[in-house]
Amino acid sequence: MTVAAILTNKGPEVVSARPDQTLEAAAKLMTERRIGSVLVREGDEVVGILSERDIVRAIAAKGAAALGMPVSSAMTREVVFGHPSDTVDRVLGLMTERRIRHLPVKDGGRLIGLVSIGDVVKKRIEDVEQEAEGLRAFVHGAG
Template identity: 55%
Template sequence: MLVSQILKSKGDLVFTAVPSETLGAVCALLHSRRVGAMVVLENDAVAGIVSERDIVRGVAELGAGALSQPVANFMTREVQFASPGETVDALLSRMTDRRIRHLPVVEGTRLLGIVSIGDLVKSKISEVEAEADNLKAYING
């Protein structure tokens, strides 16, 4: 299965922040939107990504004062991207190797969506279940 197929089923909604937004405001948005990461955009270009891990790291290092600082101080700047034509297996491997849970999907410089490791696992499970059902139907004739 391709990333583009996942985006068709889950949608292309990406929650974003700007680098000057406070870490506390981003925390509130992550909580209210029930997501684990937000893409940070600057002038419509991806400047970084901020995840729950980035927030925990910031608060662990600086205490509650981190929440009043700009998200730019805590975001991951070296963003790993996915392209719409990549396979679920390729992304699962990359995410596992790099210990990341979210990949913005881009084509050129255009942000198309975001996939999480949960999206990929859900897709893989559906694929395996469909294959098992087809095999059972074949065996049962």
């Protein structure tokens, strides 16, 4: 029921882009990897996050020329981080409140993974299904 449990199943891989890469290169990377965002890093430091929405906004503002612009021109600079001990419900609330779909996770200042809204919803559904199965077993055992 925590982010740590999600990352245990999902794994620690985080796909990244550099601030100087073009939006086109980042979009191709996201398409190839079938993901909706990339962390923007300079070395080990996270300097932003770029989502599909950020790319769409840039294209809406600048047209096709936006694809030649650097990732740094469209990325979100204020990155919100989660912690492995965060509950699924807390993360869902945070994502809803901040209107974000991707949450990088740090432990002790070290990046350890990234969870998406899809990962969190999937875990929540699994938890509810397990609880329902437990209740069914209890009811059938009590009868």
